Amino acid sequence: MTELLLSLVxxxxxxxxLRITMPYALAAMGGVVSERAGVVNIALEGILLMGAFxxxxxxxxxxxxxxxxxxxxxxxxxxxxxxxxxxxxTFQADQIVSGVAINMLAYGITPYLLKVFxxxxxxxxxxxxxxxxLFRNPMFWGVLGLVVVVQVVVTRTRWGLRVRAIGDHPEAxxxxxxxxxxxxxxxxxxxxxxxGLGGVWLALSxxxxxxxxxxxxxxxxxxxxxxxxxxxxxxxxxSLLFGFAEAVENNLQTYDLGIPNELIQAFPYVLTMVALAGxxxxxxxxxxxxxxxxxx
Amino acid sequence: xxxxxxTIGIALLVAALAGSLLIAYVGKSPLEVYGLLLRSTWGTSxxxxxxxxxxxxxxxxxxxxxxxxxxxxxNIGAEGQLAAGSFVTALCGAALPAALPGPLTxxxxxxxxxxxGAALAGLAGVLKTRYGAHxxxxxxxxxxxxxxxxxxxxxxxxFVRYTTHTTAIPDSATLxxxxxxxxxxxxxxxxxxxxxxxxxxxxxxxxxxxxxxxVGHNPRAAQNAGVRIGGVVxxxxxxxxxxxxxxxxxxxxxxxxxYESGIGSGVGVMGIAVALLGRNHPxxxxxxxxxxxxxxHGGLAVAEQVPKEIVQILQAIIILxxxxxxxxxxxxxxxxxxxx
Numbered sequence: 001m002t003e004l005l006l007s008l009v010x011x012x013x014x015x016x017x018l019r020i021t022m023p024y025a026l027a028a029m030g031g032v033v034s035e036r037a038g039v040v041n042i043a044l045e046g047i048l049l050m051g052a053f054x055x056x057x058x059x060x061x062x063x064x065x066x067x068x069x070x071x072x073x074x075x076x077x078x079x080x081x082x083x084x085x086x087x088x089x090t091f092q093a094d095q096i097v098s099g100v101a102i103n104m105l106a107y108g109i110t111p112y113l114l115k116v117f118x119x120x121x122x123x124x125x126x127x128x129x130x131x132x133x134l135f136r137n138p139m140f141w142g143v144l145g146l147v148v149v150v151q152v153v154v155t156r157t158r159w160g161l162r163v164r165a166i167g168d169h170p171e172a173x174x175x176x177x178x179x180x181x182x183x184x185x186x187x188x189x190x191x192x193x194x195x196g197l198g199g200v201w202l203a204l205s206x207x208x209x210x211x212x213x214x215x216x217x218x219x220x221x222x223x224x225x226x227x228x229x230x231x232x233x234x235x236x237x238x239s240l241l242f243g244f245a246e247a248v249e250n251n252l253q254t255y256d257l258g259i260p261n262e263l264i265q266a267f268p269y270v271l272t273m274v275a276l277a278g279x280x281x282x283x284x285x286x287x288x289x290x291x292x293x294x295x296x
Numbered sequence: 297x298x299x300x301x302x303t304i305g306i307a308l309l310v311a312a313l314a315g316s317l318l319i320a321y322v323g324k325s326p327l328e329v330y331g332l333l334l335r336s337t338w339g340t341s342x343x344x345x346x347x348x349x350x351x352x353x354x355x356x357x358x359x360x361x362x363x364x365x366x367x368x369x370x371n372i373g374a375e376g377q378l379a380a381g382s383f384v385t386a387l388c389g390a391a392l393p394a395a396l397p398g399p400l401t402x403x404x405x406x407x408x409x410x411x412x413g414a415a416l417a418g419l420a421g422v423l424k425t426r427y428g429a430h431x432x433x434x435x436x437x438x439x440x441x442x443x444x445x446x447x448x449x450x451x452x453x454x455f456v457r458y459t460t461h462t463t464a465i466p467d468s469a470t471l472x473x474x475x476x477x478x479x480x481x482x483x484x485x486x487x488x489x490x491x492x493x494x495x496x497x498x499x500x501x502x503x504x505x506x507x508x509x510x511v512g513h514n515p516r517a518a519q520n521a522g523v524r525i526g527g528v529v530x531x532x533x534x535x536x537x538x539x540x541x542x543x544x545x546x547x548x549x550x551x552x553x554x555y556e557s558g559i560g561s562g563v564g565v566m567g568i569a570v571a572l573l574g575r576n577h578p579x580x581x582x583x584x585x586x587x588x589x590x591x592x593h594g595g596l597a598v599a600e601q602v603p604k605e606i607v608q609i610l611q612a613i614i615i616l617x618x619x620x621x622x623x624x625x626x627x628x629x630x631x632x633x634x635x636x
Contacts (some may be wrong), residue, residue, distance in 0.1 A: 042432065083616075092627060093619035096370050096432055100568055101615035108608030115603040116322055219436045226430075262448035269440040276434065277427040294627060 004255040013247060015134050019205060020250075021236075021243030022143055023048060023214075026198030027221035028228065028235040029150045030191030036154060036230055037187035038167035040290045042099025043084040044195050045218025046106030051077035051199020053110045056124045056209030057117065064128030066139065070200050077196015078189055080106065085188035089181050092292035103218070111211045124209040139201065150194070151232040163187050167286035170293040180293045195221075216269065223272045227279045230286060238275075245271045300575055303625055307573075307617035314613045315606065324601050336597035337590045343597075345479025349551070351582075351589030352481075353378070353543040353560055355488040357567025358585050359495050360413075360539035362576040364431075366499060367532040368512040373420060373435025374540040375564030376442035377413035381541025383446050385409035386548045386555030387454060389465030398468040405469055406487070406545045413541020414534040416442060421533030425526035431533065439564075447557065460557035471550040482550030489582065491539060496578040508532060540564060562608070566592070569611045572618050 007013055027044045034041040051073040058072025059065070080102060087098040111121035118125055130137050154160040165173040166180045174180050195218070202217070203209050220242050228235030245268045252264045316326035337343045357374040364371035371377075388408040392401050420434040454462050474481040499505040510518040511528045519525050547559050566588055573587065574580030588611065595607030 087616055087620050091620035091624050093616070093623045097568070097572065097619045098616055100372060100565075101612045101619065104565060104615065105609060105612035108605045108612055112318070112603045112605040112609060115605070121603060121605065216436065216440055219433055223433055260448045260452060262444050262451065266441045266444035269437040269444075273423070273429070273434055273437050273441075276429040277423055292623070 004251060004257065007251055007255070008248065013251070016250070017240070017243045017247045018140075019134055019243075020246045021240050022140070022201045022205070023198035023217055024221050024224060024239035024242050025147070025236040026143060026201065027195040027218055028224040028239045029147065029232050030194035030198070031222055031225040032228070032230055032232050032235050033150065033154065033163065033194065034188050034191035035225060035289055036167045036286055037163045037184050038170060038286055038288045038291065038293070039085075039088060039184055039188055040095045040099065041084075041188070041191055042096055042219070042222065043080065043102040044191070044221055045214055045216065046099075046103040047077050047080045047084075047192055047195040048199040048202060048218045048221075049103075049106040049110060049212070049214040050080040051196035052203040052213055053106075053113070053199070053209055054196070055200040055203040056127050059127040059129070059204065060125060066130070066204065069127075069204060070139070070197070073200035073203070074193060074196050077199055078192040081188050081192020081195070084192075085185050088292065089184045089188065092294060095290050095292075107212060110209075114209070114211065122211050126208050127203070129204040129207055139204075143197070143201075146194075146197075147233065147236050154232055159183075159186075164286070166293070167288060170288055174293070174295060180295075184293070220268065220272050223276050226285075227275055229284065241275070242268060242271070299625060299629070300622075303621045304573060304575075304618060306621045307614055310617040310621075311610050311613040315610045318606060318609060319602050322602055329598050329601050332601070333591075333594035333598050337594045340477075342477045342479050343593065345474065345476025345481040346593045347586065347589045348474065348476070348481040348485055349479060349546070349589075350592045351585040352485045352488050352546045352550075353563045354566055354570050354585035354588055354592075355485075355492060355582055356539050356543050356546075357564050358570030358574055358581040359488075359492055359578065360536045361567045361571035362574065362578075362581060363495060363539060364532055364536040365571055365576050366512045367508050367528060368515065369421075369424075369529065369532055369536075370432045371417060371420075371435055371533065371536045371540075372432055372568070373417060373438050373537070373564070374567045375561065376435070376439035377416050377537045377540035378543040378560050378564050379446055380416050380442050381409035381413040382544035382548050382559055383450070383462075383555045384412035384541075385544030386462045386465065389469045389548065390463045390554075392466075392469070394466035394468055396468065401466070401469040402471065402545075402549060405465070405549060406542055409544040409548075410538040410541040413537040413539070415537070417537025417540070418530055418534035421530035424533075425529050450555075450557065455557075461552075462555045464553045465549065469549055470553060471545065473550075480551045482546065484545040484550045487542065487545055491542065492578040492582055495539075540567070566611060569615045572615055 027048055031041050031044055054076030055069040055073035058069040062068035084102050087093045088095045115121040134140055162178050162183050166183050170180045224238035224242060225235050227238035249264050249267045253261050319326045319329050337347050360374050361371055385405045385408060388405045416438055420431045423429040423434050424431045456463055471482045471484055499509060507523045508528055511523060511525055515525055543560055548555055570581055570584045570588055573584035591607050595604050
């Protein structure tokens with residue numbers, strides 16, 4: 001017990017929390033951007049998974065180049081987000097149904113392509129991921145910068161104002177000449193960039209792509225969006241909480257405290273439910289979240 | 297009605313075309329693969345029996361998702377509810393004395409499974425009414441939690457040593473097979489069809505069913521008319537969960553005779569496709585379940601030619617295409633001034 005508690009205040013534990021938080025924070029920021037524009041983004045889970053898959057293929061093809069991995073991961077993540085935008089913005093299909101379908105597609109197509117590319121539907125061949133030292137990893141600093149950028153873009157720029165306007169009151173924005181569906185497309189693609197990067201991180205912080213490796217992180221990121229009241233920095237702070245929960249879960253499995261491992265694994269999911277029940281009344285959703293817009 | 301048929305026809309066509317691309321991508325002939333899929337399902341007596349066997353749980357999860365849809369809720373947790381239901385059904389079967397009359401044992405086991413499913417989904421309903429927490433995230437979280445808890449309970453108490461399955465239920469609790477040259481189709485199909493009829497009766501012929509539909513169409517109007525929304529939300533989630541929980545009848549009582557880790561996985565998510573394709577109508581759901589049951593068994597038959605995940609991909613494309621096509625056509629109809 002004391003051993004466990006000591007391990008929770010060590011520097012290495014702090015680093016571990018940061019490392020685990022990255023995909024949550026990136027996906028949550030993607031969720032903020034898309035939901036602020038009025039588009040619920042259940043598809044974050046699928047975008048994460050596709051981003052991770054793309055990154056693994058890129059890393060394998062290039063023999064371990066992080067740049068190529070990021071490029072591939074962005075392409076698959078943004079591509080998935082594009083398909084989602086086509087369904088919910090252009091065709092105005094139901095956002096939850098389409099999001100679930102996108103996730104199903106990602107969960108189906110990744111093992112399909114794994115089997116075709118590498119003749120195994122459960123994981124990719126080993127890839128070279130990030131090195132050990134988090135603070136020497138340029139992508140880590142890049143993501144920290146991105147948090148600032150997303151916060152500034154959403155709250156301080158003309159585009160951000162438009163995004164917030166079409167999420168809260170699309171008719172008013174439309175009357176003022178803002179093209180609601182064009183901005184929604186851009187916002188969903190931007191969420192594809194962010195969640196896609198989250199997937200890249202997920203793949204490169206391990207040593208291969210594993211089928212289903214997003215493991216519900218996209219949904220948990222949505223909970224972080226709600227906890228952070230749809231504000232980028234606060235959503236990242238909430239992600240930190242889920243990163244902490246997952247790190248504790250890992251450590252509990254290492255130090256045997258007599259709690260069965262199967263139950264420890266449920267910890268982040270239980271925390272998500274508790275957090276949702278506790279925070280939801282205090283945060284206000286964008287006014288037209290989840291409702292399609294058509295000019296006529 | 298005709299418009300719905302056209303919508304679904306378009307969606308299936310899109311899915312078939314996308315599937316062809318994926319099949320051609322691995323260097324196989326789409327026509328050949330689709331042909332094999334059809335011959336191995338509707339072409340033989342055994343194949344047809346297996347289609348019925350695979351369709352039975354899909355009718356139940358399809359109904360489950362549809363009941364929630366009708367009230368304006370999304371139950372994405374059928375996966376966890378059917379796992380919990382099957383687990384409890386198996387435990388109940390193993391715990392009841394073998395001397396009890398068969399029909400009574402079966403009824404108790406199925407009811408226990410339905411209660412377990414109802415409790416799990418009902419919890420999401422309570423969190424929704426009490427705290428406003430969205431049922432989509434909560435039902436998904438409950439899927440993960442249910443599988444962890446079942447694995448723990450099984451490993452710690454109920455699984456036969458060195459296995460991931462429970463002890464077998466007595467013969468008296470086993471459902472009889474429907475024939476079809478040794479296929480696994482069993483009488484739980486009748487249960488599923490009966491429940492489909494019951495759901496149709498409830499929504500179309502009872503006062504409470506009318507109230508539930510009213511909540512689905514316009515919650516505020518329903519509330520002003522005196523319907524207690526909170527109660528309806530919890531009730532609908534519980535009913536939805538109970539339908540998923542009944543899946544254990546097919547897998548546990550009708551096929552395996554015990555609960556095994558991972559039993560029926562994927563069937564819960566497929567229920568969403570079934571409900572969408574069946575337009576939330578019980579008769580439509582039975583038809584959609586047959587279609588996806590065909591895909592599901594046919595997918596096994598073509599697994600040598602293309603990776604078996606093709607089935608999951610086709611389903612996802614069907615859902616997307618139905619969702620897009622029906623929204624698009626509804627908007628066209630609205631713009632043309634016709635009732636949507």
